[in-house]
Amino acid sequence: MSALLQGLQFHPGKTIIHRLDPRVKLVISILLLATTLMYLEVTVITLVIVVEALIAYAARVVGRWARTVYGAAPLIALVFLMNYTANVFMMGEAFSVEGLYRAFAAAYRLVALLAAFSIFFLTTTPEELGMALTKLKVPYIYTFAFISAIRFAPVLAQELQSILDAQRSRGLELDKGGPLTRARRYIPVLVPLLVSVLRRSYELAEAMEVKCFGAKKERTYLKTLRLGRRDYAALSLAIPLFTLAAYIRVMVPIELP
Amino acid sequence: MEHVYPNGVKALDGVSLRIGEGEVVAVMGENGAGKTTLLKHLNGLLKPTRGRVIVDGKDTREATVAELSRKVGIVFQNAEDMFFSGSVWEETEFALRNFGFSEDVISKRVEWALRFMELWDYRSKSPFMLSGGEKKRLALAVILAWSPEIIVLDEPTIGQDQLQKEKMIEVIRLLNTQGKTVILSSHDIEFVAELRPRIILMSGGRIVGDGRAEDILTNMSLLESCRLIPPQIVQLTSRLGFMGIRAKLASPEDVAKEIAERIRV
Structure with a gap:
């Protein structure tokens, strides 16, 4: 439990990820979240996790990040179990490998989701988060x-x-x-x-x-947020990638495991 | 033994010590020296990451916290962390029920502990309604009720006034005469100076001094390396070298007599 919490707490650093505008980080986290929600294919979710791992690596928080994901294992196992039993016993679905696979993918998705927000919280101070929310008129x-x-x-x-x-x-x-x-x-x-x-x-x-x-x-406010060159660069990388992911999902009918 | 916390902090490093039956021991050192970590090893709340801790012949890794607590009662710094019952009486009963004492033993022990800590009149009051000093006394009564052979006090003087500190010393002496081993942590140097226990001095997770209060508390360079200021009486006597008086831990009366003696000569 404490390992799980550790990954949702700010960890100081001076990396490029830490210095990104919190709003940009929030947008990227949401885009990652949206990507995971669009796909139920294990390959795509794995790809998303790999991207997240790279971001965590750039922010030098891989250890804490990995521990959070690992710490969430019992929760994820529970989701898998509930998903599967609900499908089999309540929906009257027959036992099948496909059913197992779907329940697994749904739980696996949670890993990607948690991982994205873990990076966000690891690299954003509560103050920055507050400033971002204020900018969003909260x-x-x-x-x-x-x-x-x-x-x-x-x-x-x-x-x-x-x-x-x-x-x-x-x-x-x-x-x-x-x-x-x-x-x-x-x-x-x-x-x-x-x-x-x-x-x-x-x-x-x-x-x-x-x-x-x-x-x-x-x-x-003492400090105000302003988007810099770094932030625009990050956005111009993230948004096209997401658009591509969305495009493939809607327009290209490919079968993936 | 050694203890490394899950976050990688090495709180105890190469600590080796033996505490005998009936001793009064004060663990001293600045904040973060490892005092509380050491104390938490005594009833198995923490297990050494290397080495062994043996309590009354039993390795703490092979016993549950409940088993060990029967012998080692720890009174923690913040008394309020333990209160949850509707009355002082019930609060004191709790541990005795956990340890499976019979009803008549429970009521006898609770009454004894509450009278001993002068809380008998408050027995039906809520623990939360007590004053700070009373809460601290209740925390001690709760532990004394099951009569552990080893009593551990984590920072017993924090938030206590002078009178309460003097009472605490009395209680510790009384427990000691009943044959109890008392182990406490403190950075209240005047309190420890008055109690005159065996002192274990810690710094950065290591033991840097272990000896009688009279020796440790007059060792200026050692105290300074642990960021402790010597007791006032030692500070005074250390400045009386010109009169031929050596730095010592003595009662103010004795020092006054000694000065008077020198002046007369």
Whole structure:
């Protein structure tokens, strides 16, 4: 779980990917997402993942990126299983290799999807993300809520760890007993976590008020985003590639495994 | 032994030590020296990535945290991380139920622990309604209730006032006279100076000093290399060289007497 979160957290760097305008990165991530959604062929999805791996390599975050993808394996296995069982038992489909293949492709797609956003979050600071959202005319209150949520995720993970340590030291064994008793065993973990989250949010609200949050309707910004040559170059590479992918999908009837 | 966290940080590096029964040990060092990481090895929350940790003859890699906690009770820094029950009483009961004590033993032990930590009057109050010092005491009562042979205190003085610190010293001494081994981490030098335990000094994940408080706390260069300021009494006596007084860890009364003696001569 922590490996999964690690790949969704900013990792500082000075690579070309880090310095791209966050809006451009968001657009590229969405284009990658759209490409994966257009195709259900394993070859194409693999190709998308290869492209993502190259981007991750350029951003020097391959290790973290790979760990995130790897960490998502249980989730992906679950999707595969649900997809398949739903098809067989609810839709009354007969068992077939083709059915297995389709369920696999649907789960595999998720890898490409997660991988794209992992790169985005690994190379974009919460501030940059906030600036991008502001440029997209999202009201600042929502942007702020969103970026605080991102920023507090690692803090929360740490908090969870110390609560788990404290309760395990009191003899709490989370993985003992049936599902019902197991769920009950989580109460000693969830209550302190909830208390800490509530306290933290009160503290944050106070700190914001002290710093005059919302005192003026029109907000000004220290840094503003401007598209540079690098950004246009990245877009002029990404958009034609996506167009090509879309064109092939619609116009060229080829059969791929 | 050695401990490397999953993110690649080597928090403990070539640490080797033996703590005997009935000892009082303070692990000292600046933030990030590896104090808490070391303590978490004592009940198996963390397992060494190299080497072995043996508690009462048992390798921690071969026992569960619950089994080891029965012997080693850790009181963590932030007391609030553990509270979830509706009352102080229930909070103290929790671990005893986990360890499978019988009902009459549970009620006896809980009563003893709450009286010992002077929380008996609060037994039906919510743990969240207690003051900071009371919360800290409850955290200790919760652990003392099952009477582990080894008691580990992670930064017991953080957020405590002077009076509470003095009480903490009393409690530690009392537990020690009952035969308990007490291991604590701290960077509160005055507190440790008053307790006078065996001190293990850590820096950058290594043990750089291990000895009696009287020796470690008067070793100025060693303390400085760990970014610790010597206790006030040591700072004072270290400046009295011209009177023929050596740097030492002694009570203010003893030092005053010694000065008076020299002046008289």
